[in-house]
Amino acid sequence: MASTVLYIAATVLLAQSTVAFNCSTPPIYVDIHKRAVHNSPIFQYGSFIGVGTPAQNHSLWPSLSQNHTSFAGKDYCNNSTLKDCADATGGTFITSESTSFTGNDKLQSLDSGSNFTGALAQDTLHLYTHYFETDGASQTLLENSTVEVASHGNINPGIVGMGLSSTVLQDLAAQGLIAARTYSLYIGQGFDRAGGAVNGSNTFGGYDSGRFQGDVHRYAMTTSDRNPLSVKVKDIIITNTADPSSNVSLFDTSKFPSSSAPTAFDAQLTTDQYPLSLPYQITQNFISHLGAQPDNTWGDNSLKLKNAFNGTLSIVLDDGFTVTIPPEVLMNASNITPIQDRPKDSDDAPFYLSTAFLSQVYVMMDFESFSFYLAEAVQKNNAVMPITFCPKATPVAYVRPKQSAWVSQGLIGAVIGGVLGGIGIAITAYCFWVGWARKHANRRQERELEAGQRRKLRSLQMEVEDVPEFDPPPKSATPFFWKKR
Structure with missing residues (x-):
């Protein structure tokens, strides 16, 4: 009986929550x-x-x-x-x-x-x-x-x-x-x-749904913070684009022996500033590795590199979600980075994954269940596909229709190309045959005309009478009227 009551109560609550939205x-x-x-x-x-x-x-x-x-x-x-x-x-x-x-x-x-x-x-x-x-x-x-x-x-x-x-x-x-x-x-x-x-x-x-791709990662909002979207960062890796195997972790004490061992830290997502604000030791390791120096061109204390660097910076969250800042964002045309200088005694202040981070991320917020979702942003989507975000539902990225092996392997294109190529060859052969046949017919007609002309000439020659020649009679028998004058 009790289980029945609980079942009915749960059903009513579910119905109420469903009707509410x-x-x-x-x-x-x-x-x-x-x-x-x-x-x-x-x-x-x-x-x-x-x-x-x-x-x-x-x-x-x-x-x-x-x-x-x-x-x-x-x-x-x-x-x-x-x-x-x-x-x-x-x-x-x-x-x-x-x-x-x-x-x-x-x-x-x-x-x-x-x-x-x-x-x-x-x-x-x-x-x-x-x-x-x-x-x-x-x-x-x-x-x-x-x-x-x-x-x-x-x-x-x-x-x-x-x-x-x-x-x-x-x-x-x-x-x-x-x-x-x-x-x-x-x-x-x-x-x-x-x-x-x-x-x-x-x-x-x-x-x-067309603005993000890949897996969607769920996180709980921190309702006690002014910035309720908070994640835990467990690693930050710098990679030289020319050598993809040259990964350097800013958490690696063997690479930065003078630093204390950094630990995973909580960072708030914000749009209130552009550069990322990271723990002091992480910031110092970044400065040491890339030769960065303070700069205030934009009034936000972003660090500037002494020399150009073609590489990426990957931020790894504790659930494995990795956000990679590309070379053109990690260093702009003036060598300014999206990393903010950090005072030594400031680790009590919040750390921020800011607008530079969000330029690579699509963020989805459910304020009914106080949760949010992150996914890799599609920088240039060809179409806008807004979908209702029902509370407690996990957003799903648009997935292009699956292609058959013929399409994915290009076999349809090959077949179509073969058919079209065959048709083209057939048309070419047909045109060649028509041209040859026409030329052959012309030659035959010319030969027939020549033969006809020859036959006509012979016919005309046969119609001319030949004048017969008669030998004169012997002199002894020549009559008087056959006298030659």
Whole structure:
């Protein structure tokens, strides 16, 4: 009896959890690339999101730690130390131009330790789905969503907050616009610091199955941290591209005898900075091995190599998932690396696998079960394939249809090539035969004409009469009238 009750209770709970999420609701895809933004003279890289009525266009940078979606107010740059502020805020939000803007003093901030201050309000967000730059965009309206309008600070405040308590994700789920509080991100490489050309994407309530490949690795969120996505790094390996066997582990004390033995460490995933921030000893081993030195060209204390290096850096997580930073990312055209200098007495501060790391990774987050997934990113996908990300489900990468042995081994091509080649040979032979036959017929006709002409000539010759000759009679018998005169 007890087992029956437990079974019924479990069935009811399962039914309730299933009914709570309408997993037939399609996701909302929002691309990330450069575009014109409100009240700015240049194109800026970010998520294609607008605010207000009528909409003011913005490019918002995804943040895995901030919860509010925020915009720079019209006076932000007058009160900010942000470098090139007017060209780096993702656009300016002028509240007086929006008829749907509503201030609300009762709203409480969900973010602490932010590098800017502002006021919370409510307005309509425009989430633009724009699969390809050459195509037009459609929009999803998220009405009465909580936004923050920044007034003072020293960072780019144009941010779509995707932290643990993301207001945009909560509002989308509450209004039934997505199946649940799930979200996926590929940050891309199309921004100035990365110096690449690959665009990124957000997928609210889903994931892009064509943007990642290989095995998907699951991790638990650390809900006590401002950056809830945390992984354990057990090794970092540098490989010279010219010699793939030249692997050097930055954990190897035999290679770096003056260092203490490094141990596996926890690192947080973040989009708040570009360079990776690694433990001091690991950073020193990197400096020693590649001849790196401090540099602050980008204002982020990235290390710079004295000499060019064509190699990769592979980060190995404790479950075996390995993320390899390619040569063009490990060292840019100015020899600047994505590794940040680290003070000696700073190992109490968090370690970060930052935007440089995420440029090679597709990350999928399930805030309903507080878990996230990592997979190798497909840098250039030929098609966008958004799929609903139902809570507790494991994302699955798009797999191309299996090819038969004829296709995979190129036998169909060989057969088609053989058939076409045979047809070509047959056509060539036929044309040759037709030409020969025509020439042969012409020659035969010429011979027949010549023979006919000869026969006609002979016939004409036979029609001419020959005049007969008569011998004169003997003289003794010549009559008088046969007298020769």
